[in-house]
Amino acid sequence: MIELLYFRNSYPMTKLIEVKEITKKFDDITAVDGISFSVARGELFGFLGPNGAGKTTTINMLTGLARPDSGTISIGGVDCSKNPKAAQSLFGVVPDESNLYPELSGFDNLCFCAALYGMGDKERRKKAASLLETFGLKEAGHRKFAGYSRGMKRKLTIAAGVIHNPPLLFLDEPTTGIDVASARLIRQLIAELRDTGTTIFLTTHYIEEAERLCDRIAFIVNGRIVRIDSVANLLQPVKGMHSMMIFVSGMKPDLSMTLSSTFPDLRFSIPSGNMIRVESGAPIFVSPLARFLEDRNIDVMEARRLRPSLEDVFAQITGIESEKMKKEKEKKGGGS
Amino acid sequence: MKQWIAFWNILKKDMRAYYLKPPNISWGLVFPVAWAAMFFIKSGRGLESVRTLLPGLMAFSILFGTTSLLSVTITFEKKNRSFERLLLAPISLELLMLSKTSGAILFGMANPLVPLVLAMFLTDLSGISWVALLPAALLISISSTFLGLFIAVSVSEVFEAQTFSNFFRFPMIFLCGLFFPVSSLPVFLRPFSYLLPLTYGVDILHGAIHGGNAMPLIWDFLIIMIFCIVLFYISLKIILKRWII
Known part of the structure; x- marks a missing residue:
């Protein structure tokens, strides 16, 4: 917590993420086409789009798992396009698949993830125990991850993403394919993280989830951002509808x-x-x-x-029915 | 310091999750013993042959122990995306891959103990140059592990890793002087022997156990070290090209 506060006070600027004109091509397909946006410190920023729109490719570029062909990315003042490793201690990542180690227990998985960020033994055991409790997994903490239900896996993956108290969290489809109760708990935990000052970059195909949680939203279609604004401003045109x-x-x-x-x-x-x-x-x-x-x-x-909801706005702007997008995603069962 | 905490915990996790699992321990025990028995019976020279077979068996157990496990574990972690977690950690790629390979190197070092301990009961091992044998075992373990790493990062599926491993391993049994001296191979095959790191490791082991190397000892050590560096470097390049696209 002390480290987290130190980080927050040491960067006076308000923009935690700044992306300028990034492009990524795979052979002759342009996955991300010159997009620019910024995310303010403490903001919950939604990144919405249908399958194959470029959401996961964008997250991969921001986190250092992919290199942009052009453009710049800055996180916490660090130029990630040149040195992605330098910024990796500043964020946690929750990928669209729960990718923890099946042969380790929930507790050991969390301790291992904390160790990857250099946390000492006592500190990581304490933090792991506390997160298991927060995420309602205390009883299952010593069971192997392989035996967890989908919802439990998702919760533990999110807990692993915040184990090192990152000031920024990337959440890729956090509630896809899990039961209603777990999804509700996860949304509540996301809101709590935002309330404690964590900046969150959220991709989801559940538009109502984004509407409920996000401060600002970007709609991405075919690798391009078609609209970016606060939820209130986005809803303006459908208010009287x-x-x-x-x-x-x-x-x-x-x-x-x-x-x-x-x-x-x-x-x-x-x-x-x-x-x-x-x-x-x-x-x-x-x-x-x-x-x-x-x-x-x-x-x-x-x-x-x-x-009147953001779904109507999304359909108006992109011409894509949100129900169709949701079904496609659930059929695919993963991220784009 | 933080990077070393990560290094140690990755190594510890891999040892617990993969290398110290009963099936792998038995693989490390049963496989070399079975091969030792096969060559022992085939030689028909009784206990006399034990010392002759020892260098080949030691190298063989290291080669199979390291390449089998490492190539499969890394491919498995890449496939289920848990390897992404490591790539996202604030630890340099070089140190990350060293920590991922250290478990296999240690496992590789432990494997030749089986034929060595068995040989202690069956024959007189006095006169062995341990000063050459132990570093040779370490270098064979490192080079075989890095060969396993190269295989792991060059394929996408676990079955491909196994097939590609065998593509290297089986010819190496016959080409690297494990059980037949390189000098007894047909002339056209010998250049292939010298393109494989194990040839140099086995030469050191032969020298350490029987005395007399085919090549100067210093060259053997140097060449195998160069192989280690080159295999590691190429593997890192492949990771950067294929996994961080």
Whole structure:
């Protein structure tokens, strides 16, 4: 903790990460295309995009696992593009896969990770025990990592990422593929880390997670940042928007077109075979829609009002449905 | 100091997780003993042959002990991405790879003790030059480990590591003078023998156990040391090229 405070006080500037025009190509594919951004000290910065958008490649370049073809990266004032090793003590990394050692216990894994950062024996044992407790893994601490559930593995991997009290933490898809309770706990722990002053660089495909946690968000598509702003500013254009999801049975072909011609003030889309999404700049009334559908032998099962969210913004900016992105990711079961 | 804490703990972890596991210990014991028995029976000269076979068996146990484990463990860690954790630690790549290979070097040093201890019971080992034998065993262990490292960083899959290891190891049994002197090989094969580090290590061992080397001792030591440096350096270059893309 003393080291952490020393670090925080020793760099007066507000930008902890500064990235300028970095590009990375793999053969003839441009994975990251001249992106620039900065992350302020203490900020929780979200990096959102679909599979293959360049999120993990960007993290790899920031952490020294990949070299940019051009551009500069500075972390804590250290030029990482020239000397990535010099900055590695300043951050922790939680990769998109839980990559701890299967043959070691949870406790030994944490102690080993602490030793990699030069922590002394007593200090690392104390820190490991404390983190196991914080992450709700005290009972499982002496069991082998190989026998952990997916959620437990994820929690321990995050604990390993913060074992050396880094001022900056890279979190790559922290809640992908884990149970609801573990995901909730992880989100709570991320929020606590931010509250204690840790700068967090978060990539996720769960847009609602980013909306709930992040201060600022960058949308990356095809290796380019298409929008970067605070969550409040990003939500501004959809603030007055009204949306509704209608769940039906007995959907007919060309329904969207018929609906649009009957209700010209409303926008319709059919995200799946039993759902109709309705959007409007004014409040949406259910009864006329329900009557119209029932007249055509389509049963209305449920109508749900949707809160304007970052998902709408993401879909507007990128043209990609967040549900589609989520499904793709879960099918893949890993990071991009 | 912090880097050395990391170095020591990586070594300790590898010893616990891989090298001191019962299957590996038995591999280190059973394999050399089985080969020793095979050559012992084949020689048909009874206990007389023990001293003749000893240098080859020592080199053989080091070669197989080091290359088998290191090439597989590194490929396994790379495959399950736990190696990324090491690459992300604030420790220089040179020191990191030295710590990853130190376990195999120590394991390699322990392996020839099996034929050596057995030989102590079966024959008279007086007159052995331990001053040459021990550094030779160490250098064979280092060069074989670095060969294992080169194999590990050149492949992507565990099975490829095993296949590629055998590509080097089996010819080395016959080309490096382990059980047949290099001078007895067909002339066209001899240049290949001198391209392999084990040839020089085995020559030192022969000299230390029987007296009389095929090459000057100092050249043997120098050449095997050069092999160690070159194999380590090439492996680091491959890591930088293939793993930190």
